[in-house]
Amino acid sequence: MTRIRLGMVGGGNDAFIGGVHRIASRIDGHFDLVAGALSSTPEKARASAETLGLDPSRSYGSFEEMAEAEAAREDGIEAVSIVTPNHVHFPAAQAFLSRGIHVICDKPLTATFEDAEAMEKAVAESQALFILTHNYTGYPMIRQARQMVAEGALGKIRLVQAEYPQDWLTDAVETEGVKQAEWRTDPERSGAGGSIGDIGTHAYNLACFVSGLTGEELAADLQSFGAGRKLDDNAHILLRYEGGARGMLWCSQVAPGNENGLRLRIYGEKGGLEWAQEDPNYLWFTPHGEPTRRLTRNGPGAIEASTSVSRIPAGHPEGYLEGFATIYTEAAEAIRAVQGGQSREAVMGVLPGIGAGLDGMAFIRACVASAGDNAAWTKL
Template identity: 70%
Template sequence: MNRFSDRSGPIRLGMVGGGTGAFIGGVHRIAARLDGHYQLVAGALSATPEKAAASGAELGLDPARVYSDFTEMAEREAQLADGIEAVSIVTPNHVHFAAAREFLKRGIHVICDKPLTAGMDDARKLLAAAESSEALFILTHNYTGYPMVRQARAMIAAGDLGSIRVVQVEYPQDWLAETPASDNKQAAWRTDPAQSGIGGSVGDIGTHAYNLLRFVTGLETESLAADLHSFVPGRTLDDNAHVLLRFQGGARGMLWCSQVAVGQENGVRLRVYGDKGGLEWFQENPNRLWVSELGGPLRRITRNGPGASGDANRVSRIPAGHPEGFLEAFGTIYTEAAQAIRAARDGQAAPDAVIFPTVHDGMEGMAFIDACVRSSKRDAAWVNLS
């Protein structure tokens, strides 16, 4: 009997990273539990054995399935009859490639936090590893899980806005507006090139904004001009970025991301304008989509409300008026992945309606970061995406 023989019950999940005190690990665990598709059974939650053991105990894991090394975890879990079927990788960026490779080559599905890797070389290697594996690779660009984002995507695909002319997307925060406290581990690794990679704010949140733009509009980027800047003294990586975008077919775009915009929390906002109409979505009020038609009044579409599409309603859980937010959107990515994993159990492809970010979306994000860095070094010159 192998670990895929039992096709019933929850998907057996492992986790790399996400030990005690790790914000994103907790988010992934909530998302995995939300719709009841997964059971966390193993983890390499920290590279420090003592912390790994303590984190495992806190989560109620069997001590025999708590590891301090992800390679050991991959090797042993692949041999167990009830070993993990999928693994969540929630480490700093520089670990993504090495960890994902160990599970992919053993046929274990990977659900990985963004961005794909810390640099382009590792991204290309991870792409090759994912394409040569029978396992699925899911990247958690969770903003694609919001019902009203799915609504916007469906409306644009249906031609409701006509030919797209202008796209504006932004993601401002203020949590890095000053030098963080020395014990702020999140800030420490996200501002460290050795762990975060080639991009600062543009890699951390700019990739979310770019992925959202691409997911909703389907536009293909032709070239960009980026001005990356570090405002906080002594900071190596950018904490603010302004990016101009040119798309195939003639549309134009602008992306702004900042982690020094005082007063901003997680202000993801998308505006799309075509020759027939426009739309706007704001993540801090995510259950509403504002739509305008040329010569007509502004109208509001609400999640699971009148006018909401089947694409949006399929990923809505509760009636209109009860808010769904960040955790539910994250949960949608896990649920979409679960449907694909369950199909893979039976040797089938995922249903056509199932959508989740893949390794190819990750490569697009890495190409975006790389192009932004190259452009900024040339005084915001226009560059093509590699």
């Protein structure tokens, strides 16, 4: 098995998620990072490539330069990870998709809905795969929850409760040089959504992924508590799903004591399921009228849907990096399958792609429209 030659856009020195993507791409050994346009300025990009030990001839000052040069090489990159702020996702992805290079892009899909539609077109016109790293779908017990719901363990779904509270924007740290906060609170770089785009899209994606349901309409109350902040940092959202299920979604970046509190609870006619990202190796299952059961990753109660994406024995915690690695490993399998002649549609499996990205953008758009109209019910 040869490793897939990978490039990266963004993820320079001091960036957050680029380093996570690099680790995740290596965990199962499917990728080699061989090229990068790692930062917003050529100097920082070069310095970052040096830190990583990249071949200087494959360290580029911009993603445009990288796409052109790599596409012209016989041993050019086969896939690229895009880990920049949101407004760069579309132009960068387009540069690689148009050259047949597979794209692994972080969420949300784009900053604007117009860019999202342009991204959809760019994906449709390319032969390459587009994978969106909604990484929480890679956790073993989330895969198990999805399978259990699909097999009817909960019966018809009635309630989908999702929440994603954090506290790191409680103070206006965007004015104190925290660059992750600077672009996330800037509509030009983040888009129309603050917390709803940054973490609300993860929670909504997870709610749909596990429940198997599509959202139909929502009513959103958005707030900006941070002084001078232009985008929401807290949102309370009521949701109506297809088939009559009801749900709530709370996302917040101003809730002290919450670090990364993504949590999902789903209830049907026959039972309930509960999962929390900060304790991800357990799934709590309550068949109605019976005591709650703790299902353990790779342990008692685990089914193939979770054991097949689990790497170590029960009791040794797996978490964020491994869940992310599962997305990369499945992306590698999909890339090899396409290279072997299979159709794009046949190889995606449960990997989030352009459809999940567009759903996230529709979620942001509906939240903003609803909130602007005094939390009126708004179609998704």
